[in-house]
Amino acid sequence: MENTTILSLRGITKYYPGVVALNDVSLEFRRGEVHALIGENGAGKSTLIKIISGAIKPDKGLLEINGKQYNSFDPFHAKQNGIEAVYQEFNLVDSLSVAENICFGENNGFLVDFKKMYEKARKIFEEMQVDIDVKAKVRDLSTAQQQLVEIAKSISRNAKILIMDEPSAPLSVSEVRKMFEIVRNLKKNGVTIIYISHRLDELFEISDRVSVLRDGQYIKTLETSRTNPKELISLMVGRELTESFPQKRGTIGATALELKNVCGNGLKDISFTLRKGEILGIAGLVGAGRTELARLIFGADKLISGSVLINGKPVRIHLPVDAINLGIGLIPEDRKRQGCFLEKDVSWNISISNLRSLLKWKTVVDKNKEKSLAEDFYDRLNIKTPTLMQKVKNLSGGNQQKVVLAKTLATNSDIIIFDEPTRGIDVGSKQEIYHLIRDLADQGKAILMISSEMAELIGLSDRILVMYSGRITGEITKEEFSQDRILELASGLN
Amino acid sequence: MKNGLIKTVINKYAIIFVLFGLVLLFSLLSPYFFTLQNLTNVFVQQSYVIIATIGLSFVMISGGMDLSIGYQMSLVGVVTAILMKNIGLPVPLSILLGLLLGVALGLTNGLAAITLKVHPLIVTLGTMTVYQGISYIASNQSVILNLPPSYKAIGQGYIGGIIPISVILMIIVSIVASFILSKTSFGRYVYALGSNEEAAHLGGINVNKIKLIIFAINGLFAAIASMILFARTGSAASSTGPGTEFSAMTSAVLGGISFKGGEGKVWGIIVGVLILGVLGNGMQLVGLNTYAQFIVKGLVLLAAVGFDTYQKASAQKASIKESTN
Numbered sequence: 158m159e160n161t162t163i164l165s166l167r168g169i170t171k172y173y174p175g176v177v178a179l180n181d182v183s184l185e186f187r188r189g190e191v192h193a194l195i196g197e198n199g200a201g202k203s204t205l206i207k208i209i210s211g212a213i214k215p216d217k218g219l220l221e222i223n224g225k226q227y228n229s230f231d232p233f234h235a236k237q238n239g240i241e242a243v244y245q246e247f248n249l250v251d252s253l254s255v256a257e258n259i260c261f262g263e264n265n266g267f268l269v270d271f272k273k274m275y276e277k278a279r280k281i282f283e284e285m286q287v288d289i290d291v292k293a294k295v296r297d298l299s300t301a302q303q304q305l306v307e308i309a310k311s312i313s314r315n316a317k318i319l320i321m322d323e324p325s326a327p328l329s330v331s332e333v334r335k336m337f338e339i340v341r342n343l344k345k346n347g348v349t350i351i352y353i354s355h356r357l358d359e360l361f362e363i364s365d366r367v368s369v370l371r372d373g374q375y376i377k378t379l380e381t382s383r384t385n386p387k388e389l390i391s392l393m394v395g396r397e398l399t400e401s402f403p404q405k406r407g408t409i410g411a412t413a414l415e416l417k418n419v420c421g422n423g424l425k426d427i428s429f430t431l432r433k434g435e436i437l438g439i440a441g442l443v444g445a446g447r448t449e450l451a452r453l454i455f456g457a458d459k460l461i462s463g464s465v466l467i468n469g470k471p472v473r474i475h476l477p478v479d480a481i482n483l484g485i486g487l488i489p490e491d492r493k494r495q496g497c498f499l500e501k502d503v504s505w506n507i508s509i510s511n512l513r514s515l516l517k518w519k520t521v522v523d524k525n526k527e528k529s530l531a532e533d534f535y536d537r538l539n540i541k542t543p544t545l546m547q548k549v550k551n552l553s554g555g556n557q558q559k560v561v562l563a564k565t566l567a568t569n570s571d572i573i574i575f576d577e578p579t580r581g582i583d584v585g586s587k588q589e590i591y592h593l594i595r596d597l598a599d600q601g602k603a604i605l606m607i608s609s610e611m612a613e614l615i616g617l618s619d620r621i622l623v624m625y626s627g628r629i630t631g632e633i634t635k636e637e638f639s640q641d642r643i644l645e646l647a648s649g650l651n
Numbered sequence: 652m653k654n655g656l657i658k659t660v661i662n663k664y665a666i667i668f669v670l671f672g673l674v675l676l677f678s679l680l681s682p683y684f685f686t687l688q689n690l691t692n693v694f695v696q697q698s699y700v701i702i703a704t705i706g707l708s709f710v711m712i713s714g715g716m717d718l719s720i721g722y723q724m725s726l727v728g729v730v731t732a733i734l735m736k737n738i739g740l741p742v743p744l745s746i747l748l749g750l751l752l753g754v755a756l757g758l759t760n761g762l763a764a765i766t767l768k769v770h771p772l773i774v775t776l777g778t779m780t781v782y783q784g785i786s787y788i789a790s791n792q793s794v795i796l797n798l799p800p801s802y803k804a805i806g807q808g809y810i811g812g813i814i815p816i817s818v819i820l821m822i823i824v825s826i827v828a829s830f831i832l833s834k835t836s837f838g839r840y841v842y843a844l845g846s847n848e849e850a851a852h853l854g855g856i857n858v859n860k861i862k863l864i865i866f867a868i869n870g871l872f873a874a875i876a877s878m879i880l881f882a883r884t885g886s887a888a889s890s891t892g893p894g895t896e897f898s899a900m901t902s903a904v905l906g907g908i909s910f911k912g913g914e915g916k917v918w919g920i921i922v923g924v925l926i927l928g929v930l931g932n933g934m935q936l937v938g939l940n941t942y943a944q945f946i947v948k949g950l951v952l953l954a955a956v957g958f959d960t961y962q963k964a965s966a967q968k969a970s971i972k973e974s975t976n
């Protein structure tokens with residue numbers, strides 16, 4: 158029972174214009190195992206699972222499930238075989254309720270039985286131990302809550318193989334724990350879980366085996382208990398890479414941003430200062446108000462009372478454009494909705510917030526300047542794309558995130574707010590981004606960094622503020638940094 | 652590889668081939684069709700539609716819609732005629748005031764859409780009816796005859812005896828609009844709004860301001876279209892203009908402006924209008940009656956939209972095959 162193969166892939170190959178997304182990949186998945194899939198951004202992980210779930214068809218290769226062979230799956234077929242997927246990009250209908258989304262597409266009758274639907278959704282949430290209003294519209298939920306709904310949706314279908322593509326990316330520590338609880342339960346019931354994540358600590362906690370992809374090639378499958386992060390990283394990247402955080406070289410200067418008793422958007426009485434050359438981390442659970450704080454400073458939501466000072470001068474920020482003019486930049490948390498223009502190409506995306514500096518005769522966009530700006534960031538962030546004219550929707554998730562980073566960094570702001578800057582970004586690129594953020598600080602920029610990743614917060618911040626339920630519950634200085642201290646403050650325990 | 656390239660060219664410029672195909676077809680069916688006289692006619696007839704459609708495209712590319720352009724044209728035309736004939740203002744001044752009125756009507760639409768926070772489709776459904784009412788009250792439901800010759804020249808005159816003034820206006824408007832949309836930062840913002848309004852807002856684009864300017868441009872272009880149409884008719888009635896919104900919408904969709912926004916080019920719009928224009932003119936010459944023409948035009952639209960969807964779905968497959976070879 159333990160070692161029976163439930164699904165195997167043989168020689169799967171998939172081409173896109175200018176890229177070989179998967180090259181002759183063969184893999185086996187066993188019943189009741191948690192099988193992690195890792196690799197750098199653009200390695201082909203999402204492509205592989207889309208082939209398994211029938212969303213796309215391979216150009217070559219075979220899929221074998223329950224002893225039968227197929228050239229490809231279609232979504233209906235995959236579902237029939239008990240394959241369910243939580244994709245990297247959400248597949249929820251914004252305007253429908255949570256319960257409707259969970260039960261989407263499974264109405265057997267002519268009329269919708271709302272009572273039954275709500276009941277079902279509530280029961281699943283109960284099992285998952287999460288607290289979400291089943292009648293709420295999906296568009297009113299936070300990114301993390303939407304992710305939990307996605308997971309609930311897949312569980313409700315009694316999957317035999319559950320694919321999860323970076324499910325933890327929008328979640329914070331405590332929700333990740335809940336999710337692991339769910340995964341372990343499913344595993345006990347014999348469900349196979351294919352788990353994609355860039356967070357190595359997670360896969361050591363949850364997975365039985367791990368397979369590595371690099372540049373569309375299958376590299377190796379290992380027993381998780383017999384390997385270590387260092388080995389995995391070198392398999393993924395193809396060279397040695399030590400995980401480390403850059404040292405601070407600059408000095409901390411005058412106050413760049415100050416908030417005094419700020420209220421609004423669910424925030425209560427927020428006061429803090431951020432100084433030039435400093436990286437100020439913001440910790441907290443989902444719903445603590447971290448993103449709300451970022452949006453409020455940036456003028457995307459309304460400030461009700463209190464004041465904001467930049468370089469000691471009170472300012473009024475009504476719109477994001479005011480914030481940008483005052484030298485504030487924001488990298489938003491949801492790249493697909495708030496960050497990028499999926500239908501436009503890479504260089505268009507990088508330049509859109511920065512057109513004013515790319516103009517000739519004050520009106521016309523200078524194509525040469527635009528190109529050199531885009532090329533600059535393409536090199537600096539190591540964006541993987543065949544050309545800069547590629548539509549952003551054709552990039553892998555992590556590379557889309559890099560485009561969003563580039564777009565904001567191009568505005569050359571003095572105060573930069575990062576809301577989950579490395580969401581979906583691979584280990585190697587993470588290091589590059591940490592260095593980039595540290596370099597910005599060393600150049601005298603003031604950095605506010607919201608993150609749900611403990612290691613990142615502790616490793617990169619000079620100081621950490623912890624939020625809980627719309628308030629700042631504590632400030633921790635570098636000497637006192639510890640995961641326990643942060644979690645204690647984040648759960649509002651004192 | 653080469654095969655694939657030819658395929659993408661055909662896909663991208665499909666509507667141009669459709670236009671050439673129609674021209675060829677009607678040239679075979681009617682000896683009069685492919686004459687300088689008739690082709691000039693088509694351009695003169697369609698010049699105002701092209702201008703109105705380009706204005707509407709600004710709105711559509713930004714993700715909006717304007718149903719009211721027909722009645723904007725009606726109201727602008729009637730008011731301009733009143734200023735010239737009943738009040739006796741000089742023609743250039745009347746035209747200037749008429750154009751300003753167009754801008755004002757466009758701004759009204761924009762303001763309403765922004766403050767009511769409703770989709771412009773609904774907003775302009777409302778303003779359309781308002782503009783209609785005002786136009787009929789202003790004209791007192793009667794026709795203002797014998798507009799001044801210097802005004803009529805806009806729609807009927809020729810420069811150097813061969814090139815129609817209306818066509819020249821159309822060319823100027825097309826070049827200016829194409830320049831704005833494809834070269835300027837403002838143009839980028841128009842596409843940005845239609846692609847992802849939330850990202851545009853957070854990316855530091857003053858969304859409301861851009862929307863207002865877009866509606867103002869649309870109003871101005873509708874007013875220019877109105878001048879040409881009324882000048883060609885030679886008289887002013889409130890019933891002139893309405894209906895243009897549907898020709899414009901149809902042509903825009905034919906020309907590759909998607910209802911979702913974020914996409915479209917000026918050359919596509921011109922080809923879109925000309926396809927409908929050539930169809931209308933050709934069918935007239937062949938002797939099909941007006942109602943049969945409606946049916947054909949409707950079917951052409953459906954075919955175009957269907958082809959577009961099909962092509963987008965198969966584009967991916969095509970390019971995969973291409974890289975396998």
Ligand SMILES: Nc1ncnc2c1ncn2[C@@H]1O[C@H](COP(=O)(O)OP(=O)(O)OP(=O)(O)O)[C@@H](O)[C@H]1O
Nearest residue numbers: 173178198199200201202203204551552553554555
């Ligand atoms: N629809 C598409 N059109 C063109 N290229 C594509 C398309 N989808 C994926 N690709 C390319 O295929 C490669 C693999 O992408 P994939 O999304 O599988 O990467 P990934 O391993 O999931 O990366 P990430 O960790 O960033 O999510 C990338 O180079 C990507 O640009």
Ligand SMILES: [Mg+2]
Nearest residue numbers: 203245553554
């Ligand atoms: Mg991916």
